[in-house]
Amino acid sequence: MGNIARHIAIIMDGNGRWAQERGLKRVKGHEKGAETVRFITTFASNHPEIEVLTLYAFSTENWKRPKMEIDFLMRLLSRYLKNETKTYKKYQIRFETIGDLSRFSPSLQKQIAAIKDETKNFNRLTQVLALNYGSQDEISRAAEALCKERKKISVETLGKRLESSRFGPVDILIRTGGDQRLSNFLLWQSAYAELFFSPILWPDFSPEDLETIISEFKRRTRRFGGI
Numbered sequence: 001m002g003n004i005a006r007h008i009a010i011i012m013d014g015n016g017r018w019a020q021e022r023g024l025k026r027v028k029g030h031e032k033g034a035e036t037v038r039f040i041t042t043f044a045s046n047h048p049e050i051e052v053l054t055l056y057a058f059s060t061e062n063w064k065r066p067k068m069e070i071d072f073l074m075r076l077l078s079r080y081l082k083n084e085t086k087t088y089k090k091y092q093i094r095f096e097t098i099g100d101l102s103r104f105s106p107s108l109q110k111q112i113a114a115i116k117d118e119t120k121n122f123n124r125l126t127q128v129l130a131l132n133y134g135s136q137d138e139i140s141r142a143a144e145a146l147c148k149e150r151k152k153i154s155v156e157t158l159g160k161r162l163e164s165s166r167f168g169p170v171d172i173l174i175r176t177g178g179d180q181r182l183s184n185f186l187l188w189q190s191a192y193a194e195l196f197f198s199p200i201l202w203p204d205f206s207p208e209d210l211e212t213i214i215s216e217f218k219r220r221t222r223r224f225g226g227i
């Protein structure tokens, strides 16, 4: 039976390089990357074990990119959500987010809230988009809230306060695109995650690649600090 792949989290890296390799503008890579998001999400919704798929769509550091690329990513996200509402319904996918949405435009915030509401009772899969998300920001905001309330800070109290704790610990953390770093993604929830670094650029990442990773995950021994 082996390990259960309940929660999979992915750092979707390599869109820019995928486009540059083809002599295309970087944003074309993000467009293709959005299609991969759809393929991987529908695959996950049909997988018997996967309950949560968390995708790093926009980090707290991504605001450093050129304004034109940021604007494109915002429009792409809005278009994706509009087009994919039918996919969420067809595959019974609940849509959720982590991250501070207050920096997004009021219309995007409204759209996000509406889709969360429309899909809240679906339970085949929860797709969590990390939007303006950073783990250090998440952890410090939770600690600040506890301090303000003069509450004790412990692994338990702090852990419970984290926005991402609603979705539970990560079993498999994947980064595509060849780099081997965590880039401030789900640091707390990945304390005992199995890490996978794939050289494949995100637009080329396929459900078969995910299946191969899950098979390898099943063969690994997870000790959670025990022996």
Ligand code: FPP
Binding pocket: 012, 013, 014, 015, 016, 017, 018, 030, 031, 033, 034, 037, 056, 057, 058, 062, 076, 077, 080, 129, 177, 202
């Ligand atoms: C990293 O590639 C990717 C991002 C910063 C954004 C992720 C966005 C998508 C996958 C598409 C939109 C998502 C949704 C949910 C509609 P990079 O630009 O850092 O690539 P590079 O390392 O090759 O430059």
